[in-house]
Amino acid sequence: MGAYLKTIALFGGTFNPVHFGHLRMALELKEALGFDEMRLLPSHQPAHRAEPGVSAEARRDMLALALEGCPDLTLDERELAREGPTYTVDTLEELRQELGNNVSISFCMGLDSLLGLPGWHRWERLPELAHLVVVTRPGWQMPRDGEVAELLARCRGSMDDIRGEPAGRILMREQTLLPISATAIRSLIGRGRSAQFLLPERVLNYIQIHQLYKS
Numbered sequence: 311m312g313a314y315l316k317t318i319a320l321f322g323g324t325f326n327p328v329h330f331g332h333l334r335m336a337l338e339l340k341e342a343l344g345f346d347e348m349r350l351l352p353s354h355q356p357a358h359r360a361e362p363g364v365s366a367e368a369r370r371d372m373l374a375l376a377l378e379g380c381p382d383l384t385l386d387e388r389e390l391a392r393e394g395p396t397y398t399v400d401t402l403e404e405l406r407q408e409l410g411n412n413v414s415i416s417f418c419m420g421l422d423s424l425l426g427l428p429g430w431h432r433w434e435r436l437p438e439l440a441h442l443v444v445v446t447r448p449g450w451q452m453p454r455d456g457e458v459a460e461l462l463a464r465c466r467g468s469m470d471d472i473r474g475e476p477a478g479r480i481l482m483r484e485q486t487l488l489p490i491s492a493t494a495i496r497s498l499i500g501r502g503r504s505a506q507f508l509l510p511e512r513v514l515n516y517i518q519i520h521q522l523y524k525s
């Protein structure tokens with residue numbers, strides 16, 4: 311294997327709002343796998359779910375507040391400026407053009423997202439543009455057959471592969487996720503209950519000041 315490449319990881323989501331589950335997962339992945347950069351990538355208009363109801367600017371502002379004082383995690387705002395549905399393949403094509411082929415790009419996702427990958431826009435192009443880092447929870451089932459199982463059989467690799475190649479590998483990593491979801495946070499606030507200790511205090515203050523998620 312040749313020299314190691316610079317490694318950039320992306321962690322995409324709606325972040326409506328960002329919470330400690332997202333932040334811990336991103337930080338642990340960066341530290342455990344040794345990525346040079348871990349970028350949180352808020353989507354403008356998610357491709358496979360309803361409109362978030364909270365503006366892209368507000369979701370971005372909350373992420374920026376959450377990342378204050380955490381130099382290990384950065385914010386990549388490129389999807390927010392794009393009109394129409396946010397497709398990961400467009401983002402990765404843009405990024406690849408910007409960075410060239412001598413950089414290793416990894417897109418991080420949960421196993422649930424990997425199982426749904428064949429529904430993503432131009433999904434077969436994704437491994438040509440980036441590696442996929444897939445976080446599994448203890449006890450989760452890997453697919454046995456179908457397109458994703460075939461992709462895994464072809465592409466499964468290690469962190470050494472990811473450091474040495476620009477794209478094309480799938481790394482499976484078992485990690486315990488904090489049991490927090492943005493849906494539960496929105497529901498708590500909507501019912502007038504407290505969401506304290508589930509997300510950064512600064513983000514909670516922003517939600518209160520802007521009266522977000524009130525039913």
Ligand SMILES: Nc1ncnc2c1ncn2[C@@H]1O[C@H](COP(=O)(O)OP(=O)(O)OP(=O)(O)O)[C@@H](O)[C@H]1O
Nearest residue numbers: 322323324325331332335420487488490491492493
């Ligand atoms: N508790 C968690 N720990 C680690 N990762 C998470 C957690 N919740 C969501 N994720 C991951 O974060 C990314 C962005 O998720 P998203 O913004 O949809 O958050 P969410 O909390 O699942 O939101 P919602 O409840 O609105 O679906 C996805 O890859 C998702 O798998």
Ligand SMILES: O=C(O)c1ccc[n+]([C@@H]2O[C@H](COP(=O)([O-])O)[C@@H](O)[C@H]2O)c1
Nearest residue numbers: 322323324353357358397398399430431
């Ligand atoms: O490109 C697609 O077709 C596509 C379909 C579903 C999800 N994604 C991306 O996957 C990431 C997590 O999405 P979500 O909806 O679980 O927050 C986020 O970056 C989305 O843009 C992308």
